[in-house]
Amino acid sequence: MDLTADMTNQPFPTQLFGDDAIDTAEEKAKPSSRQTVGDPFVENPRMICRDVYVYYAEKCAINNVSIDVGRNEVLAMIGPSGCGKSTFLRCLNRMNDTVGTCRVEGDIRLDDMNIYDPSVDVVPLRASVGMVFQKPNPFPKSIFDNVAYGPKIHGLVSNKTELAEIVETSLTKAGLWNEVKDRLHEPGTGLSGGQQQRLCIARAIAVSPEVILMDEPCSALDPIATAKVEELIAELREQFSIVIVTHAMQQAARVSQRTAYFHLGDLIEVGPTDRIFTNPRHQLTEDYITGRFG
Amino acid sequence: MQNTPQQSPITLRINAGLKKRYNTEKRFKRMGISAIVIAMTFLVFLFGSIISNGYTAFQQTYIQLDVSFDQTFFTGENLAAANFPGLVKKTLYSMFPDVTSRNDKKLLTQLVSSNAAFRLMGMVTKDPKLIGTTQKIWVLADDDVDMLIKGHYDRNVAESNRRINDKQLAWIDALAANGKITKKFNTQFFTSGDSREPEQAGIWGATRGSIYTLFIALALSFPIGVAAAIYLEEFAPNNGWTDLIEININNLAAVPSIIFGLLGLAIFINFWGMPRSTPLVGGLVLTLVTLPTIIIAGRAALKSVPPSIREAALGIGASKIQMVTHHVLPLAMPGMLTGTIIGMARALGETAPLLMIGMIAFIVDIPGSVTDPATVLPVQIFLWADSPERAFTEKTSAAIIMLLAFLMLMNGLAVYFRNKFERKW
Known part of the structure; x- marks a missing residue:
């Protein structure tokens, strides 16, 4: 994509927030400030979100959030419970449409396409923005059918050999192939929790999405399974953009390149992960990552 | 209880209340057991009286x-x-x-x-x-x-x-x-x-009538009920109209069935001119009787499908109808079948609405199709119970045995299909 064309899509100049001068403790943004600090925008982004508001009935769940999702990066979203990070994540592939009272305002673009435009069909959108949920939720079908389901319904394959190839590649990418290749036709629900979650990741990547959204993918897993999934996320970054919501700050620090901190519906701070964890520019961010609340 | 003297006051207070707690539990258990014993006694009495009256008819x-x-x-x-x-x-x-x-x-x-x-x-x-x-x-x-x-x-x-x-x-x-x-x-x-002469009277005519009537009722009420449940649960907008429809369906489930018989008489026979006394009209009326049950059970079954499965399907880009037909419906099917069987069991025993549409007529011929005049098992029981001849007493009990056997066969089939469709998690 042409870089200059991309820049024109950004209504705000990046420099507005990219102020490197504020990096000493005295100059931290005050806790009362709800202005986003740090670097929410990147060059040549995959997804662009501008002035996003989300309401549940009359309650405002997301308040004026603007952020970019870069290519081949892992963007971690952290924040205390109820801060709206999952809500925001679910806006990115319009999963919030299923909640009747939910209303989204603002501009969310995937490769220049406004995904909330009335002409946009959610079916292809969700094929290009895949999702992995908090609780592993394989279909009560065989392992093979779980992975094959996406390619089948989207008509991505023309025969069984191709389908089998996609299933094998996806399971291999998800690091599950060697564990399940001898029992592809056993139910996916019979796997262990960590394997189930990797099966769900394989299911998501089987339709070759551009972005994968992960909503606390490791919160139901033990440390060993978590390590495997994190390893997998690092590998998947080479092909996909990944947005991950997590409660574990160590996890955010381990897997992500950029981190966004949400607080009560506001996007407080965005920046490179190592800087957020070493030198946060907002008092709220510092309080959260040092464990003063959350 | 421990015999050591050093029991803390907390332990002593807990121990003091223990006996009362266990007594409550024992009392409840005893009441439960006696309830079951009473129920079983009545059941044994019922079966005993029916079988002892009826077995000679064979x-x-x-x-x-x-x-x-x-x-x-x-x-x-x-x-x-x-x-x-x-x-x-x-x-x-x-x-x-x-x-x-x-x-x-x-x-x-x-x-x-x-x-x-x-x-x-x-x-x-x-x-x-x-x-x-x-x-x-x-x-x-x-x-x-x-x-x-x-x-x-x-x-x-x-x-x-x-x-x-x-x-x-x-x-x-x-x-x-x-x-x-x-x-x-x-x-x-x-x-x-059926026959006026008890020694010649048989049950096959009524059994055939019941089979035809239930076939019509099942063939109509299952697809209509399932489709209605799916639409109301998955697609219908949440507004005043759907609330009104829901209230009406719940009310219809409690309407006395004879009213449906009157409706069938007025609409199917008098207005549409369908032949009276036939399994066709009987089946249509029983469809109306069973539909609310099937819709309510179907909606409950759909509600019980975990939302994570819906999210998984939608998250991968399935359309709403694909989500329903590929994932939600197969998981809800056992529950829907249970509801259908409850409805069908009710339809099998239904007598009142069928009286209204003329299925109480004395019919000797065995019905060959759904448009032939026929009667059904419960109506046959009613007719025989009403006959003065002593020999019809045992025929009545024998017909009841047949009806119960029919019911058990249907329920057995339902359990078989439900287990077949049930998926392991």
């Missing part, structure tokens, strides 16, 4: 006649037009040559069912070579003879209070002494339709 008394198919009887071209009742009478007179008076002859012929002549006619038309031979043929005894043989009539009451008088009693004893009267398995009961 046997019927037959009398052996030595019929000589004399050439003189078959002079005409048409064999079926021959005087078969006369042949039966002649045979009986020859078996009891000492019966001479007109009155006694009449009493004698009453021992054999009117069905005997038809049986002989059937044999001759099927095999004309019988003419000119003498055959030992078992024919149905009259229902009063049957009752006597089965011990339902008391021989010791005054003759005037007896359906069988002393002379007939002597003839029956003579037949029994010669081994010419016996009880056989009652195939007639399972193969024929």
Whole structure:
């Protein structure tokens, strides 16, 4: 994509927030400030979100959030419970449409396409923005059918050999192939929790999405399974953009390149992960990552 | 309890209340057990009374006649037009040559069912070579003879209070002494339709009527009910109209079924001009009766499918209808089948609405299709229970046994299908 064309899509100049001068403790943004600090925008982004508001009935769940999702990066979203990070994540592939009272305002673009435009069909959108949920939720079908389901319904394959190839590649990418290749036709629900979650990741990547959204993918897993999934996320970054919501700050620090901190519906701070964890520019961010609340 | 003296005050207080807690538990257990015992007692009593009344109906008394198919009887071209009742009478007179008076002859012929002549006619038309031979043929005894043989009539009451008088009693004893009267398995009961004569009445007509009626009801109410449940649960917008529809469906489930019968009479028969007394109209009415049950059960089954499965399907880009047909419906199917079976079981036992559309008519012929006049098992039970003849008492109980067997067969099938569709998690 042409870089200059991309820049024109950004209504705000990046420099507005990219102020490197504020990096000493005295100059931290005050806790009362709800202005986003740090670097929410990147060059040549995959997804662009501008002035996003989300309401549940009359309650405002997301308040004026603007952020970019870069290519081949892992963007971690952290924040205390109820801060709206999952809500925001679910806006990115319009999963919030299923909640009747939910209303989204603002501009969310995937490769220049406004995904909330009335002409946009959610079916292809969700094929290009895949999702992995908090609780592993394989279909009560065989392992093979779980992975094959996406390619089948989207008509991505023309025969069984191709389908089998996609299933094998996806399971291999998800690091599950060697564990399940001898029992592809056993139910996916019979796997262990960590394997189930990797099966769900394989299911998501089987339709070759551009972005994968992960909503606390490791919160139901033990440390060993978590390590495997994190390893997998690092590998998947080479092909996909990944947005991950997590409660574990160590996890955010381990897997992500950029981190966004949400607080009560506001996007407080965005920046490179190592800087957020070493030198946060907002008092709220510092309080959260040092464990003063959350 | 521990015997150590160093018990903390907390432990002592907990221990003090323990006995009361356990007593409550014991009391509740005892009440539960007694409830089950009472329920089982009534069930045993019910089954015991039905079976003890009804099992004799599965046997019927037959009398052996030595019929000589004399050439003189078959002079005409048409064999079926021959005087078969006369042949039966002649045979009986020859078996009891000492019966001479007109009155006694009449009493004698009453021992054999009117069905005997038809049986002989059937044999001759099927095999004309019988003419000119003498055959030992078992024919149905009259229902009063049957009752006597089965011990339902008391021989010791005054003759005037007896359906069988002393002379007939002597003839029956003579037949029994010669081994010419016996009880056989009652195939007639399972193969024929209703009759005014208890010994000829059968359940097959009503069973066929029930099968046709339920088939129509199932074929209509299952797809309509499932489709309605899916639409209301998954697609319908959440507004005042859907609330109104939901309230109405819940109310319809509680409407007395005879009202649906009146509706069927007014709409299906009087307005649409469908044939009355038929399984077609009966099935349509029972569809109306069962639909609310199926819709309510279907919606409950759809609600119980975990939302994570819906999210998984939507998250991968399935359209809403794909989500429903590929994932939600298969998981909800066992629950929907259970609801359907509850509805069908209700439909099977339903009598009142069918009275309104004329399925109470006395129908001898076995229905060949859904547009033939028919009756159904519960209506047949009602008709027989209403008949004065003593022999219909056991027929009524036998019909109830058939109805229960039908019900168990249906429920067995339902359990089989439900287990087949049930998925492991």
